[in-house]
Amino acid sequence: MIILGIDPGSRVTGYGVVEVENGKEHPIEFGVLRMEEEDDHHLRLRRIHERLLAVIDRCIPDLCAIEMPVYGRNAQSMLKLGRAQAAAMLAALVRDVPVVEYTPAEVKKSVTGNGAASKEQVGYMVRAILEIETTDDPMALDASDALAVSLCHAHRMKSGEKAGRAGGWAQFVRDNPNRVR
Amino acid sequence: MIILGIDPGSRVTGYGVVEVENGKEHPIEFGVLRMEEEDDHHLRLRRIHERLLAVIDRCIPDLCAIEMPVYGRNAQSMLKLGRAQAAAMLAALVRDVPVVEYTPAEVKKSVTGNGAASKEQVGYMVRAILEIETTDDPMALDASDALAVSLCHAHRMKSGEKAGRAGGWAQFVRDNPNRVR
Numbered sequence: 001m002i003i004l005g006i007d008p009g010s011r012v013t014g015y016g017v018v019e020v021e022n023g024k025e026h027p028i029e030f031g032v033l034r035m036e037e038e039d040d041h042h043l044r045l046r047r048i049h050e051r052l053l054a055v056i057d058r059c060i061p062d063l064c065a066i067e068m069p070v071y072g073r074n075a076q077s078m079l080k081l082g083r084a085q086a087a088a089m090l091a092a093l094v095r096d097v098p099v100v101e102y103t104p105a106e107v108k109k110s111v112t113g114n115g116a117a118s119k120e121q122v123g124y125m126v127r128a129i130l131e132i133e134t135t136d137d138p139m140a141l142d143a144s145d146a147l148a149v150s151l152c153h154a155h156r157m158k159s160g161e162k163a164g165r166a167g168g169w170a171q172f173v174r175d176n177p178n179r180v181r
Numbered sequence: 182m183i184i185l186g187i188d189p190g191s192r193v194t195g196y197g198v199v200e201v202e203n204g205k206e207h208p209i210e211f212g213v214l215r216m217e218e219e220d221d222h223h224l225r226l227r228r229i230h231e232r233l234l235a236v237i238d239r240c241i242p243d244l245c246a247i248e249m250p251v252y253g254r255n256a257q258s259m260l261k262l263g264r265a266q267a268a269a270m271l272a273a274l275v276r277d278v279p280v281v282e283y284t285p286a287e288v289k290k291s292v293t294g295n296g297a298a299s300k301e302q303v304g305y306m307v308r309a310i311l312e313i314e315t316t317d318d319p320m321a322l323d324a325s326d327a328l329a330v331s332l333c334h335a336h337r338m339k340s341g342e343k344a345g346r347a348g349g350w351a352q353f354v355r356d357n358p359n360r361v362r
Contacts, residue, residue, distance in 0.1 A: 045267055045270065045274065046274040049274075071256065074256070075259040079266070082260040083267035085264055086264035090230055093227040094230065094231070
Protein backbone atom coordinates (compact mmCIF):
# COMPACT_ATOMS: atom_id res chain seq x y z
CA MET A 1 0.00 0.00 0.00
CA ILE A 2 1.29 3.43 -0.97
CA ILE A 3 0.21 6.44 1.10
CA LEU A 4 0.63 10.10 0.12
CA GLY A 5 0.76 12.35 3.19
CA ILE A 6 0.22 16.08 2.76
CA ASP A 7 0.72 18.96 5.18
CA PRO A 8 -0.78 21.86 3.22
CA GLY A 9 -0.26 25.56 3.66
CA SER A 10 -0.66 28.50 1.31
CA ARG A 11 3.08 29.28 1.53
CA VAL A 12 4.67 25.91 2.28
CA THR A 13 3.15 22.52 1.47
CA GLY A 14 4.98 19.36 2.49
CA TYR A 15 4.34 15.96 0.97
CA GLY A 16 5.65 12.50 1.77
CA VAL A 17 4.97 9.21 0.01
CA VAL A 18 5.39 6.06 2.09
CA GLU A 19 5.05 2.43 1.02
CA VAL A 20 3.90 -0.16 3.55
CA GLU A 21 5.22 -3.62 2.80
CA ASN A 22 5.05 -6.57 5.22
CA GLY A 23 4.18 -4.19 8.04
CA LYS A 24 7.26 -2.04 7.44
CA GLU A 25 7.16 1.56 6.11
CA HIS A 26 9.61 2.80 3.50
CA PRO A 27 9.91 6.35 2.15
CA ILE A 28 9.30 6.59 -1.59
CA GLU A 29 9.53 10.32 -2.18
CA PHE A 30 9.16 13.44 -0.07
CA GLY A 31 9.59 17.13 -0.51
CA VAL A 32 8.38 20.62 0.14
CA LEU A 33 6.63 22.98 -2.26
CA ARG A 34 7.80 26.46 -1.27
CA MET A 35 5.87 29.36 -2.65
CA GLU A 36 7.04 32.17 -0.40
CA GLU A 37 8.68 34.03 -3.28
CA GLU A 38 5.46 33.82 -5.33
CA ASP A 39 3.25 36.80 -4.47
CA ASP A 40 0.25 35.63 -6.50
CA HIS A 41 -2.14 33.63 -4.34
CA HIS A 42 -3.94 32.10 -7.34
CA LEU A 43 -0.70 30.99 -8.94
CA ARG A 44 0.28 29.36 -5.64
CA LEU A 45 -2.93 27.33 -5.57
CA ARG A 46 -2.38 26.21 -9.13
CA ARG A 47 1.22 25.22 -8.37
CA ILE A 48 0.26 23.19 -5.29
CA HIS A 49 -2.37 21.41 -7.37
CA GLU A 50 -0.20 20.72 -10.40
CA ARG A 51 2.92 19.69 -8.50
CA LEU A 52 0.92 17.23 -6.41
CA LEU A 53 -0.76 15.88 -9.55
CA ALA A 54 2.77 15.12 -10.81
CA VAL A 55 3.67 13.38 -7.52
CA ILE A 56 0.49 11.30 -7.75
CA ASP A 57 1.16 10.36 -11.37
CA ARG A 58 4.70 9.28 -10.43
CA CYS A 59 3.90 7.36 -7.23
CA ILE A 60 0.29 6.16 -7.83
CA PRO A 61 -0.75 6.27 -4.16
CA ASP A 62 -3.67 4.15 -2.93
CA LEU A 63 -4.71 6.81 -0.45
CA CYS A 64 -4.02 10.43 0.41
CA ALA A 65 -3.82 11.40 4.10
CA ILE A 66 -3.97 15.10 4.86
CA GLU A 67 -3.46 17.17 7.98
CA MET A 68 -6.44 19.29 8.97
CA PRO A 69 -6.20 21.94 11.67
CA VAL A 70 -8.99 22.24 14.19
CA TYR A 71 -8.26 25.77 15.34
CA GLY A 72 -7.27 28.75 13.25
CA ARG A 73 -5.79 32.12 13.97
CA ASN A 74 -8.49 34.10 12.22
CA ALA A 75 -11.14 33.85 9.53
CA GLN A 76 -8.98 35.15 6.68
CA SER A 77 -6.08 32.78 7.42
CA MET A 78 -8.52 29.85 7.65
CA LEU A 79 -10.01 30.84 4.28
CA LYS A 80 -6.55 30.80 2.71
CA LEU A 81 -5.62 27.54 4.41
CA GLY A 82 -8.87 25.98 3.19
CA ARG A 83 -7.97 27.02 -0.35
CA ALA A 84 -4.51 25.45 -0.06
CA GLN A 85 -5.99 22.25 1.38
CA ALA A 86 -8.50 22.02 -1.46
CA ALA A 87 -5.79 22.59 -4.08
CA ALA A 88 -3.92 19.64 -2.56
CA MET A 89 -6.95 17.39 -1.99
CA LEU A 90 -8.34 17.97 -5.48
CA ALA A 91 -5.12 16.61 -7.00
CA ALA A 92 -5.94 13.31 -5.26
CA LEU A 93 -9.71 13.49 -5.81
CA VAL A 94 -9.53 14.08 -9.58
CA ARG A 95 -7.22 11.03 -9.81
CA ASP A 96 -9.76 8.92 -7.85
CA VAL A 97 -7.42 8.66 -4.86
CA PRO A 98 -9.51 8.67 -1.64
CA VAL A 99 -8.65 11.36 0.90
CA VAL A 100 -8.72 11.02 4.69
CA GLU A 101 -7.96 13.77 7.19
CA TYR A 102 -6.14 13.70 10.53
CA THR A 103 -5.80 16.44 13.11
CA PRO A 104 -2.26 17.54 14.07
CA ALA A 105 -2.74 15.96 17.53
CA GLU A 106 -3.72 12.61 16.00
CA VAL A 107 -0.63 12.64 13.79
CA LYS A 108 1.70 13.56 16.65
CA LYS A 109 0.19 10.96 18.97
CA SER A 110 0.45 8.22 16.37
CA VAL A 111 4.10 8.92 15.55
CA THR A 112 5.53 9.94 18.94
CA GLY A 113 2.96 8.68 21.46
CA ASN A 114 2.35 12.28 22.52
CA GLY A 115 -0.39 14.43 20.95
CA ALA A 116 1.46 17.59 21.98
CA ALA A 117 4.90 16.59 20.68
CA SER A 118 7.12 19.30 19.19
CA LYS A 119 7.91 19.57 15.47
CA GLU A 120 11.46 18.41 16.29
CA GLN A 121 10.23 15.30 18.17
CA VAL A 122 7.96 14.40 15.23
CA GLY A 123 10.86 14.90 12.82
CA TYR A 124 13.15 12.74 14.95
CA MET A 125 10.65 9.85 15.09
CA VAL A 126 9.81 10.08 11.39
CA ARG A 127 13.48 9.82 10.45
CA ALA A 128 13.99 6.95 12.90
CA ILE A 129 10.98 4.96 11.63
CA LEU A 130 11.77 5.54 7.96
CA GLU A 131 15.54 5.25 8.46
CA ILE A 132 16.14 8.61 6.81
CA GLU A 133 19.56 10.04 7.59
CA THR A 134 19.48 12.70 10.28
CA THR A 135 19.86 16.14 8.87
CA ASP A 136 19.51 19.67 10.12
CA ASP A 137 18.06 20.81 6.80
CA PRO A 138 14.83 22.66 7.68
CA MET A 139 13.27 21.39 4.43
CA ALA A 140 13.52 17.83 5.75
CA LEU A 141 11.69 18.96 8.89
CA ASP A 142 8.83 20.42 6.83
CA ALA A 143 8.56 17.27 4.76
CA SER A 144 8.67 15.14 7.89
CA ASP A 145 5.33 16.58 9.01
CA ALA A 146 3.85 15.24 5.78
CA LEU A 147 5.64 11.90 6.19
CA ALA A 148 4.21 11.79 9.74
CA VAL A 149 0.68 12.05 8.27
CA SER A 150 1.43 9.05 6.02
CA LEU A 151 2.86 7.11 8.99
CA CYS A 152 -0.17 8.01 11.10
CA HIS A 153 -2.45 6.38 8.55
CA ALA A 154 -0.12 3.37 8.18
CA HIS A 155 -0.06 2.84 11.97
CA ARG A 156 -3.84 3.09 12.21
CA MET A 157 -4.26 0.47 9.49
CA LYS A 158 -1.75 -1.84 11.20
CA SER A 159 -3.33 -1.56 14.63
CA GLY A 160 -6.86 -1.86 13.27
CA GLU A 161 -7.75 1.60 14.62
CA LYS A 162 -10.30 3.74 12.85
CA ALA A 163 -8.92 5.54 9.80
CA GLY A 164 -9.01 9.32 9.59
CA ARG A 165 -12.07 11.27 8.63
CA ALA A 166 -13.20 10.88 5.06
CA GLY A 167 -15.46 13.46 3.42
CA GLY A 168 -18.15 13.16 6.09
CA TRP A 169 -17.04 16.27 7.95
CA ALA A 170 -20.44 16.83 9.46
CA GLN A 171 -19.81 13.81 11.67
CA PHE A 172 -16.51 15.26 12.87
CA VAL A 173 -18.17 18.51 13.82
CA ARG A 174 -20.87 16.57 15.72
CA ASP A 175 -18.18 14.47 17.47
CA ASN A 176 -16.13 17.50 18.51
CA PRO A 177 -18.56 20.28 19.44
CA ASN A 178 -16.07 21.91 21.82
CA ARG A 179 -13.12 21.72 19.49
CA VAL A 180 -14.77 23.58 16.65
CA ARG A 181 -15.33 27.29 16.93
CA MET B 182 -15.57 39.07 -23.96
CA ILE B 183 -17.05 36.15 -22.03
CA ILE B 184 -17.07 36.32 -18.22
CA LEU B 185 -17.77 33.39 -15.88
CA GLY B 186 -19.09 34.62 -12.53
CA ILE B 187 -19.03 32.25 -9.57
CA ASP B 188 -20.64 32.52 -6.13
CA PRO B 189 -19.11 29.53 -4.35
CA GLY B 190 -20.30 27.72 -1.26
CA SER B 191 -19.72 24.21 0.03
CA ARG B 192 -23.45 23.39 -0.28
CA VAL B 193 -24.64 25.65 -3.09
CA THR B 194 -22.43 27.13 -5.81
CA GLY B 195 -23.97 29.46 -8.39
CA TYR B 196 -22.40 30.24 -11.74
CA GLY B 197 -23.34 32.63 -14.51
CA VAL B 198 -21.71 33.14 -17.89
CA VAL B 199 -22.19 36.55 -19.52
CA GLU B 200 -21.01 37.77 -22.91
CA VAL B 201 -20.23 41.45 -23.40
CA GLU B 202 -20.74 42.61 -26.98
CA ASN B 203 -20.77 46.26 -28.08
CA GLY B 204 -21.13 47.33 -24.46
CA LYS B 205 -24.22 45.17 -23.88
CA GLU B 206 -24.30 42.08 -21.62
CA HIS B 207 -26.08 38.89 -22.64
CA PRO B 208 -26.53 35.76 -20.53
CA ILE B 209 -24.94 32.66 -22.07
CA GLU B 210 -25.56 30.06 -19.39
CA PHE B 211 -26.29 30.07 -15.68
CA GLY B 212 -27.14 27.57 -13.03
CA VAL B 213 -26.72 26.31 -9.51
CA LEU B 214 -24.75 23.31 -8.32
CA ARG B 215 -26.68 21.98 -5.34
CA MET B 216 -24.90 19.50 -3.12
CA GLU B 217 -27.07 19.59 -0.04
CA GLU B 218 -28.09 15.95 -0.46
CA GLU B 219 -24.42 14.90 -0.74
CA ASP B 220 -23.01 14.27 2.73
CA ASP B 221 -19.43 13.72 1.60
CA HIS B 222 -17.47 16.96 1.75
CA HIS B 223 -14.68 15.66 -0.51
CA LEU B 224 -17.12 14.49 -3.15
CA ARG B 225 -18.75 17.93 -3.07
CA LEU B 226 -15.43 19.62 -3.75
CA ARG B 227 -14.77 17.27 -6.64
CA ARG B 228 -18.23 17.90 -8.10
CA ILE B 229 -17.89 21.68 -7.88
CA HIS B 230 -14.54 21.40 -9.65
CA GLU B 231 -15.63 18.99 -12.37
CA ARG B 232 -18.96 20.64 -13.11
CA LEU B 233 -17.29 24.04 -13.48
CA LEU B 234 -14.61 22.49 -15.71
CA ALA B 235 -17.46 21.36 -17.96
CA VAL B 236 -18.98 24.87 -17.97
CA ILE B 237 -15.58 26.34 -18.87
CA ASP B 238 -15.04 23.82 -21.66
CA ARG B 239 -18.51 24.65 -23.07
CA CYS B 240 -18.36 28.46 -22.76
CA ILE B 241 -14.58 29.21 -23.01
CA PRO B 242 -14.66 32.29 -20.77
CA ASP B 243 -11.91 34.91 -21.04
CA LEU B 244 -12.04 35.60 -17.33
CA CYS B 245 -13.49 34.16 -14.14
CA ALA B 246 -14.87 36.59 -11.53
CA ILE B 247 -15.52 35.14 -8.10
CA GLU B 248 -17.19 36.46 -4.98
CA MET B 249 -14.98 36.52 -1.89
CA PRO B 250 -16.38 37.19 1.55
CA VAL B 251 -14.49 39.52 3.86
CA TYR B 252 -16.06 38.35 7.11
CA GLY B 253 -16.86 34.82 8.19
CA ARG B 254 -18.99 33.28 10.85
CA ASN B 255 -16.24 31.14 12.36
CA ALA B 256 -12.92 29.51 11.54
CA GLN B 257 -14.37 26.13 10.52
CA SER B 258 -16.95 27.62 8.17
CA MET B 259 -14.26 29.82 6.60
CA LEU B 260 -12.05 26.75 6.11
CA LYS B 261 -14.87 24.97 4.30
CA LEU B 262 -15.74 28.04 2.24
CA GLY B 263 -12.06 28.41 1.28
CA ARG B 264 -12.09 24.82 0.07
CA ALA B 265 -15.20 25.40 -2.05
CA GLN B 266 -13.71 28.59 -3.49
CA ALA B 267 -10.50 26.81 -4.41
CA ALA B 268 -12.41 23.94 -6.05
CA ALA B 269 -14.16 26.54 -8.21
CA MET B 270 -11.11 28.73 -8.86
CA LEU B 271 -8.90 25.79 -9.79
CA ALA B 272 -11.31 24.83 -12.56
CA ALA B 273 -10.50 28.21 -14.14
CA LEU B 274 -6.81 28.24 -13.19
CA VAL B 275 -6.01 24.82 -14.69
CA ARG B 276 -7.66 25.99 -17.94
CA ASP B 277 -5.48 29.16 -17.95
CA VAL B 278 -8.50 31.39 -17.30
CA PRO B 279 -7.44 34.30 -15.07
CA VAL B 280 -9.38 34.73 -11.82
CA VAL B 281 -10.34 38.01 -10.14
CA GLU B 282 -12.19 38.41 -6.86
CA TYR B 283 -14.85 40.88 -5.74
CA THR B 284 -16.32 41.39 -2.30
CA PRO B 285 -20.11 41.02 -1.92
CA ALA B 286 -20.39 44.78 -1.31
CA GLU B 287 -18.51 45.57 -4.54
CA VAL B 288 -20.81 43.28 -6.50
CA LYS B 289 -23.97 44.75 -4.97
CA LYS B 290 -22.79 48.32 -5.47
CA SER B 291 -21.89 47.71 -9.10
CA VAL B 292 -25.22 46.10 -9.99
CA THR B 293 -27.69 48.08 -7.85
CA GLY B 294 -25.75 51.21 -6.87
CA ASN B 295 -26.05 50.17 -3.21
CA GLY B 296 -23.36 48.07 -1.49
CA ALA B 297 -25.88 46.87 1.09
CA ALA B 298 -28.61 45.85 -1.38
CA SER B 299 -30.72 42.79 -0.56
CA LYS B 300 -30.46 39.50 -2.46
CA GLU B 301 -33.85 40.27 -3.98
CA GLN B 302 -32.75 43.72 -5.21
CA VAL B 303 -29.64 42.18 -6.79
CA GLY B 304 -31.78 39.49 -8.44
CA TYR B 305 -34.21 42.09 -9.77
CA MET B 306 -31.43 44.21 -11.33
CA VAL B 307 -29.62 41.19 -12.79
CA ARG B 308 -32.79 40.02 -14.51
CA ALA B 309 -33.53 43.54 -15.74
CA ILE B 310 -30.01 44.09 -17.15
CA LEU B 311 -29.80 40.65 -18.77
CA GLU B 312 -33.48 40.65 -19.83
CA ILE B 313 -34.09 37.34 -18.11
CA GLU B 314 -37.77 36.63 -17.53
CA THR B 315 -38.87 37.37 -13.98
CA THR B 316 -39.36 34.22 -11.99
CA ASP B 317 -39.93 33.31 -8.39
CA ASP B 318 -37.78 30.19 -8.76
CA PRO B 319 -35.29 30.35 -5.87
CA MET B 320 -32.68 28.65 -8.10
CA ALA B 321 -32.72 31.68 -10.41
CA LEU B 322 -32.06 33.87 -7.37
CA ASP B 323 -29.01 31.79 -6.40
CA ALA B 324 -27.67 31.93 -9.95
CA SER B 325 -28.34 35.66 -10.10
CA ASP B 326 -25.71 36.27 -7.41
CA ALA B 327 -23.19 34.62 -9.73
CA LEU B 328 -24.49 36.57 -12.75
CA ALA B 329 -24.12 39.73 -10.63
CA VAL B 330 -20.41 38.93 -10.16
CA SER B 331 -20.02 38.67 -13.95
CA LEU B 332 -21.90 41.96 -14.43
CA CYS B 333 -19.77 43.64 -11.76
CA HIS B 334 -16.65 42.81 -13.74
CA ALA B 335 -18.27 43.86 -17.04
CA HIS B 336 -19.32 47.23 -15.55
CA ARG B 337 -15.85 47.86 -14.15
CA MET B 338 -14.28 47.18 -17.54
CA LYS B 339 -16.78 49.48 -19.26
CA SER B 340 -16.30 52.37 -16.83
CA GLY B 341 -12.53 51.98 -16.77
CA GLU B 342 -12.59 51.27 -13.03
CA LYS B 343 -9.99 49.00 -11.46
CA ALA B 344 -10.74 45.31 -11.96
CA GLY B 345 -11.19 43.01 -8.97
CA ARG B 346 -8.31 41.61 -6.98
CA ALA B 347 -6.18 39.11 -8.80
CA GLY B 348 -3.98 36.67 -6.88
CA GLY B 349 -2.12 39.43 -5.03
CA TRP B 350 -4.17 39.06 -1.86
CA ALA B 351 -1.45 40.51 0.31
CA GLN B 352 -2.23 43.91 -1.21
CA PHE B 353 -5.90 43.56 -0.33
CA VAL B 354 -5.08 42.78 3.27
CA ARG B 355 -2.78 45.83 3.40
CA ASP B 356 -5.50 48.00 1.82
CA ASN B 357 -8.20 46.84 4.24
CA PRO B 358 -6.59 46.42 7.67
CA ASN B 359 -9.87 47.05 9.48
CA ARG B 360 -11.98 44.82 7.28
CA VAL B 361 -9.91 41.71 7.82
CA ARG B 362 -9.98 39.91 11.12
